Every structure is written in structure tokens, then in C-alpha cells.
Amino acid sequence: MTNPLRDTWDTPFELPPFDLIKDEHFAPAVDAALQDARAAIAAICDGSHPTFANTIEALSMADTPLEKALSPFFAMAGADSNEVREGLMRDFSPMLSAYSSEITANTELFARIETLWQGRDALDLTHEQARVLMLVRRNFVRSGALLTGAEADRLADVKQRLSVLGTQFTQNLLADERSWFMPLDDLSGLPDFVINAAKSAGEDKDAGGPVVTLSRSLIVPFLQFSDRRDSREKAYEAWTARGANGGETDNRAIAAETLKLRQERAQLLGYDTFADYKLETEMAGTPDAVRALLMQVWEPAKTSAETDAKVLEAMLVADGQSAPLQPWDWRYYSEKRRAAEHDLNEAELKPYLQLDRMIDAAFACSNRLFGLQFTPIDAPLYHEDCRAWDVTRDGKHMAVFIGDYFARGSKRSGAWCSAMRSQQKLAGDIRPHVINVCNFAKPSAGQPALLSYDDARTLFHEFGHALHQMLSDVTYEQISGTSVARDFVELPSQLYEHWMEVPEVLEEFAIHAETGDAMPRDLLDRMLGAATYDMGFSTVEYVASALVDLGFHEGAPPADPMQKQAEILEDIGMPSAIRMRHATPNFAHVFAGDGYSCGYYSYMWSEVMDADAFQAFEENGGPFDPTMAKKLETFILSAGGSEDAAVLYKKFRGSMPDATALLKGRGLAA
Incomplete structure (x- = not known):
């Protein structure tokens, strides 16, 4: 054959x-x-x-x-x-x-x-x-x-078993996400874009009508807008219970065994804990450094979230509902509050955030910053939803970029960037093949795909990773593109998110799907003015997850990770109306492989740098300053892992930052 x-x-x-x-x-x-x-x-x-x-x-x-x-x-x-x-x-x-x-x-x-x-x-x-x-x-x-002898053999067995467990965890999670959906008999409160997405999901599930699924791009707007508290509760509990439903797809025993084997692996290699082993090669270096940053952000975030919770609970009671405020209530009342206080709601924004226009915006920013151009190409891809572009600069081929944007039952949740081929020069001038994968709600036939504000940020985020791959300019694949410290790899992606919020970018690309009109300046100002709205909630969600991840790996592995999770959350005083962004049984970053194990903090570590890095543009001519763009490409995007991450950042910026710009950017500091 x-x-x-x-x-x-x-x-x-x-x-x-x-x-x-x-x-x-x-x-x-x-x-x-x-x-x-x-x-x-x-x-x-x-x-x-x-x-x-x-x-x-x-x-x-x-x-x-x-x-x-x-x-x-x-x-x-x-x-x-x-x-x-x-x-x-x-x-x-x-x-x-x-x-x-x-x-x-x-x-x-x-x-x-x-x-x-x-x-x-x-x-x-x-x-x-x-x-x-x-x-x-x-x-x-x-x-x-x-290692030699029995220790070497045991380490090989441990690593092999961990690879099996990571695969099982991922497949169990996908099975739970794929199998659950809830028919929507009552569409009360749902705007057209949610109804259309629910109808499209219903067609995909052959359900005979609109449904809500466990895809984040559908369930989050459902939780924001559905007037049915009982339906919100049912959907939310199903979403957070992924991987914890008993039976063959339950991930709790897998998580416990994974943590036990990771600790054994670390000790075989001479480390006290897996955290010591994992963080040795990262910018943070030690568990204490990670905890110090997370707790510096946790306290102001928690204070902000608790203040917001009181306001939302008062709205709940005024609605004739019984207190206390529950996790499935937060997004619903927060959306109402945003509409009242900022004269802004998701339904008003979405028609201006068309997927195709946001792709164009991401491309246009990279053109102004780095001179990249994107030409669609006709090539066989792995799914009909995928599309591909030839990326060039000054006529030279730089990369192939593939976008796979819509949610489907065969795709694992989340968003990611990967390279099917990495840049290197050892075997010739090998240019990369880079894929961005997202899970946006697919529209009904003939309808434009509309993004939420968070969706649009995700698109820019993943494209920032893609730029790290596409602009790589090294000889060896071991240091190509995103082959850098885990707590440095999110710098290009999170930094690129800032360009999505540049007013002149939105004025050009935020075009209404039906009227073709540009986003009115008043709406644009209100949207950007609300950029840090509800930041206490989102920060608490994230930091709680990062602290649980760290706590899992700092000492002896817990026999019952769910009990350990509860103890950590109680110790930090987790607000009752907020849950972790990723509960242990569906925490794929940590348990689907070793990539972000004891490394979920990386997003925040990188955010300290991305806030400081974008500030450098603002201090030196604005977001498209050519000198800063050249430095960003030279010392960050093209350099890959050719030098220590701290050395590269200092070459770009002059010194390492502290968390001041991050707290200010999140609206958690004066």
C-alpha cells in the first residue's frame, strides 16, 4: 500500500x-x-x-x-x-x-x-x-x-504511564463535552446571536431544535442572558462537572494517579517535589516566587470580587429571587450591571465583531508592525472549516498559516496554536506551518460568525503565538518559535491582545454585520471603558486555579485531589459565588500532559511582562512604533529560545518589570 x-x-x-x-x-x-x-x-x-x-x-x-x-x-x-x-x-x-x-x-x-x-x-x-x-x-x-539500573527502568515506566493517563484525561473530557447538550424550550432573554448559535448547535446534534452545549463560546453567552435561573443552574453544573460524572469518563482517579507519579518522577531525579523539578527551568525558578506573584494579585482581586458580589446579590434579590448569589447567577447579573453602568451589552457589541473582520484586523496589525502579508491558498486541509494563507514579507515566503475557528464535537475544547512544521535552517531554509485552533460558535448557514469581546481577544492571543512561530529565525529546531520557558511563551500571545483594543484598529475593522457601518465612536469608547469591568471575577477565577495547580505539586501528592482542591480554596477564602476557572477533573492544562503542570501561573507571569512591553510602545511613539516593533521582533519573536528568557526581555525592554503595570491594567490598582 x-x-x-x-x-x-x-x-x-x-x-x-x-x-x-x-x-x-x-x-x-x-x-x-x-x-x-x-x-x-x-x-x-x-x-x-x-x-x-x-x-x-x-x-x-x-x-x-x-x-x-x-x-x-x-x-x-x-x-x-x-x-x-x-x-x-x-x-x-x-x-x-x-x-x-x-x-x-x-x-x-x-x-x-x-x-x-x-x-x-x-x-x-x-x-x-x-x-x-x-x-x-x-x-x-x-x-x-x-540514572541506572532499577531507577532508570522505573522512571521509564512512570513516564510511559503518565503519557497514557494524559491521553485518557483528554479523551474523557472530550467525551463528556461531546455527549451533553440541553434542549432550549424557553429562549427568554436570549438575543438573536445566542439563539442562532443554539440553533446551529442543535443542527449539529440533530436535536430537532436549539440546544446549549458545553462549548465555552455558547454556554457563556447563555449564562449571561438566559432569564431561566433553573436552566442556567443545570447548564453551569454540567459545564463544571465535566470529568466528574462517574463511570468510564471520570477523571478524578486519573488526576490522583498523575500527581502521585509526578512526585515519584521528581524524587527519582533528586528533587524534593515536582514543583521544584518543574520550575527549575522556568523564569520563576521556585514555588515561592510563583506564590508571591499570585498572592500579590489575589488579595486586591478578591476584594474587588467581594465588593461586586454584594451589588449583584442585591440585583438578584430585587428580581424576586432568593439569595445567596450563586455561580450560575454571576454572569447573568454582571451582564445586566454592565448594561446599566456602562450602557453596554454583548448583544450590542457582537454584530461589530465579525470573525472575518477580526482575522483581517489581526493580519493588518502584523502588516503594520512586521510587514507580513497574507494571501489565501487552496490546499487540502484536515477539515472543511479550515482555511489557509501564504504568509510573505517583501515577496519572500515566511510561513503557511492555517485557521480552524469553529467548535464541533470532534474538537477538544479551548484554543491553541501549534506548528505542524517548525522553522529551522539546519535542513535548509525550512519555513513553518502554523495552526490556530479556536472553538467559536458556528453560525447558521448564510449567517456571519460573530464573536464576543473575549472571543476576539482569544483570536488575537492565538495569533500572537502564531507570530512567534512565523517570525522565528534560528538554525536549530530545539530553540525555534515557541520553544521557550513556559512562563515566557505567553508573552507574545498576551502582548498581541493589546492591539485588538487599539481604537484605530477597531474603527477600521469593527464593522456591523448587517449595516456595514463602523462601530460608533461612542460605543467604541464605552467598550474600551468597560475593558476592566468584572476583572475581580475573572482574576479570582484564574488565580484560584493557578494556586490549586501549585498546591497540588508543592508537597506530598494528595490521595484525594478534590479534597485538596477544597482545602486550598478554603485557605485562600474563595468567594462562594465564584468557582475555579478549571476544576480539577477538567483542568486539561494541568492533567492532559506536562505542558502546563505546575505552570498555569505562566499566564500571569507573562502578563507582568506583556503589560510592561505594551507600555514601552506607548512611551515610544504609540502602538505601531517601528523602532519598538523591530526590537520586539529581534529580541522576542525571531529569537525563540536562543537565549535565556530574562536576557531576551532585558534586551527588548532594558530591565525586568514588576506587577505594577499588571495590576493597573486589570483595574486592581490606582
Whole structure:
């Protein structure tokens, strides 16, 4: 059988030939690619004198066939899954973990790396090469290369089991999200855009009428507008109970086992706790530094939220409802309060925030800042909702950008950016293939897709990650694009959100879907004036989640994570009408893999920098100042992980910031 995953790709920009790829191609392609990779590793360990080229560079290229087979698979498994792909993911996870452990436990290979490391001063390495050598060796050590015997074997087993658990957690969460929906017999209070989205969701579920699902882009506006308190409660409780419904999709035991194994992994490697292990390579460095930042923000946020709760509860009682204010009431009464105090509501805003126009706005800002241009291309993609663009600058191809914006049952929740191919120069001038995936409500046929204010910010956020990939300009894939410290990776994404709120951008691109009129200046001013509205609520939601994540990993793993979660929330005085943004059984950032484990704080750590970074633009000519844009590209976006994150930020800004600009930006400080 001809396997397109093993062939040369004669496609636009060498994109995967998704029209030819079938599910049955993945397993044989991965098996063959693993054989190729093992042969490449064996060839490195040939007894020759180790050099940077025949060891580090050769190691960098060893996985190329494997990446070719897996990059389209992971794109499809995350954004367009099915039973076959979910089964393959369960098969691949332990297989790939075992392969990774096999490499880092290869004593001959590590001996070559160690020889280079010990003799690095005589190797005449470039700055990039020295950085890559350090990172490769550090990765081997942190993966157990110094362990031997039973300890090495146990670490491999632990990592393999963790990969299985992460896959199970993700698939359980997707199953719960996919299976639940609530028919809407009473549409009282719902504006047209919510009704249209509910009808579209009903068509997708073949429900015979409008429904609310557990997609954030539908359930949040439902909670904002539905007059039915009982329906809001039912929907909210289903949303927050994902992963905790008993049966095969329950994630609570998975979370407990994951935390136990992470602690064992850290101790095998010589660390007291998983938090000590995980934070060692991040900008924060220690759990104490993380906690200090979170608590600095927690206290003013909690005070603000508690003040707001009193106002909302008074509105609830005035409505003839019984106190106390409940979590499913907050968004409803907060929306009413925003309309009263700021003369602003989501229904008024949404027609001006069309998806296509916001995409154009994100592109236009990148053109003014970095000279990028976007031309639609016709290429086979993994789903009909996807679209692709050729990204150029001064006529030179820079990247392929793919947007996959609409929610569907086969897509996991949330929003993310990934690269099916990363920028590098070792194998030639390889330009990246970058994907932004979102979960916006899909409109009914013939209707424009309308975004909420938060949706529009999400679009800009993910595009900021994409810019980090598209503008990358390094030699080695290990330091390309977003291959940076976890608490630095959110800087480009959160910084780019600021351009969505620049008045001149909104004046040009916030165009009414029906009339074609630009957003009136009065509405624009009211929208921007309310930008920090309800910030106590959103900050409490987030920081509570980050503190629970940190608490899970700081000491002995809890036998019952749900009890530990409750204890942490009680200790910090969590307001009763607000819950964590992500309860433990659906906290995919933390339990779907190691990416954000003990790292959910990263968004806030990066926000300290993004608030300071945008302030630098405002101090030096405005949001499109060319000098600052050039510095941003040079020292942040194109540099990848070529230097320590703090060094790069200081080159951009001159010094590291404190949380003052963050608190001010969130409206939590004078």
C-alpha cells in the first residue's frame, strides 16, 4: 500500500496531503518512522569521535520522518478526532514515551553528549550551538540519563504511564463535552446571536431544535442572558462537572494517579517535589516566587470580587429571587450591571465583531508592525472549516498559516496554536506551518460568525503565538518559535491582545454585520471603558486555579485531589459565588500532559511582562512604533529560545518589570 505519510509531498508549500491521508496510514507510517529514527540514533553511536555536527545536529535530524508522520496526526487528533484516532492516540502515547526514554537512557549517546559538554570551551561553537548543546544535555539529565539500573527502568515506566493517563484525561473530557447538550424550550432573554448559535448547535446534534452545549463560546453567552435561573443552574453544573460524572469518563482517579507519579518522577531525579523539578527551568525558578506573584494579585482581586458580589446579590434579590448569589447567577447579573453602568451589552457589541473582520484586523496589525502579508491558498486541509494563507514579507515566503475557528464535537475544547512544521535552517531554509485552533460558535448557514469581546481577544492571543512561530529565525529546531520557558511563551500571545483594543484598529475593522457601518465612536469608547469591568471575577477565577495547580505539586501528592482542591480554596477564602476557572477533573492544562503542570501561573507571569512591553510602545511613539516593533521582533519573536528568557526581555525592554503595570491594567490598582 502506498502511504502518503512516507512519500514526498508534492503539495503547496509541502503541506501534508490531507486529501490522501487515511486513518489506516498512521500506524504503519509511525512504525516505519520509529525504525528509521532508531537506525539514525544507532548511526550516531558509531564509535567515531563526537562532534557537534555528528552528534547534536544528527540527533536533531533523527526524528524527521517521525515528525512527518505525527504532525498531521496530532493536528487531526486534537481538532477533528474520531474513534479510530482516539484509539491510535492511546496506542501511540506509551509507544512514543518508551521511544523517548530509550533515547535518553542510551548510554553511548549520552556519553557523546557529555564529552561535548565537558569539552565545550574548545569546540568553537556559535552562540546558538552552545545554547542548543546546553539544552540537549539538560533535557537528557532531566529525563534520567544519569540514572541506572532499577531507577532508570522505573522512571521509564512512570513516564510511559503518565503519557497514557494524559491521553485518557483528554479523551474523557472530550467525551463528556461531546455527549451533553440541553434542549432550549424557553429562549427568554436570549438575543438573536445566542439563539442562532443554539440553533446551529442543535443542527449539529440533530436535536430537532436549539440546544446549549458545553462549548465555552455558547454556554457563556447563555449564562449571561438566559432569564431561566433553573436552566442556567443545570447548564453551569454540567459545564463544571465535566470529568466528574462517574463511570468510564471520570477523571478524578486519573488526576490522583498523575500527581502521585509526578512526585515519584521528581524524587527519582533528586528533587524534593515536582514543583521544584518543574520550575527549575522556568523564569520563576521556585514555588515561592510563583506564590508571591499570585498572592500579590489575589488579595486586591478578591476584594474587588467581594465588593461586586454584594451589588449583584442585591440585583438578584430585587428580581424576586432568593439569595445567596450563586455561580450560575454571576454572569447573568454582571451582564445586566454592565448594561446599566456602562450602557453596554454583548448583544450590542457582537454584530461589530465579525470573525472575518477580526482575522483581517489581526493580519493588518502584523502588516503594520512586521510587514507580513497574507494571501489565501487552496490546499487540502484536515477539515472543511479550515482555511489557509501564504504568509510573505517583501515577496519572500515566511510561513503557511492555517485557521480552524469553529467548535464541533470532534474538537477538544479551548484554543491553541501549534506548528505542524517548525522553522529551522539546519535542513535548509525550512519555513513553518502554523495552526490556530479556536472553538467559536458556528453560525447558521448564510449567517456571519460573530464573536464576543473575549472571543476576539482569544483570536488575537492565538495569533500572537502564531507570530512567534512565523517570525522565528534560528538554525536549530530545539530553540525555534515557541520553544521557550513556559512562563515566557505567553508573552507574545498576551502582548498581541493589546492591539485588538487599539481604537484605530477597531474603527477600521469593527464593522456591523448587517449595516456595514463602523462601530460608533461612542460605543467604541464605552467598550474600551468597560475593558476592566468584572476583572475581580475573572482574576479570582484564574488565580484560584493557578494556586490549586501549585498546591497540588508543592508537597506530598494528595490521595484525594478534590479534597485538596477544597482545602486550598478554603485557605485562600474563595468567594462562594465564584468557582475555579478549571476544576480539577477538567483542568486539561494541568492533567492532559506536562505542558502546563505546575505552570498555569505562566499566564500571569507573562502578563507582568506583556503589560510592561505594551507600555514601552506607548512611551515610544504609540502602538505601531517601528523602532519598538523591530526590537520586539529581534529580541522576542525571531529569537525563540536562543537565549535565556530574562536576557531576551532585558534586551527588548532594558530591565525586568514588576506587577505594577499588571495590576493597573486589570483595574486592581490606582
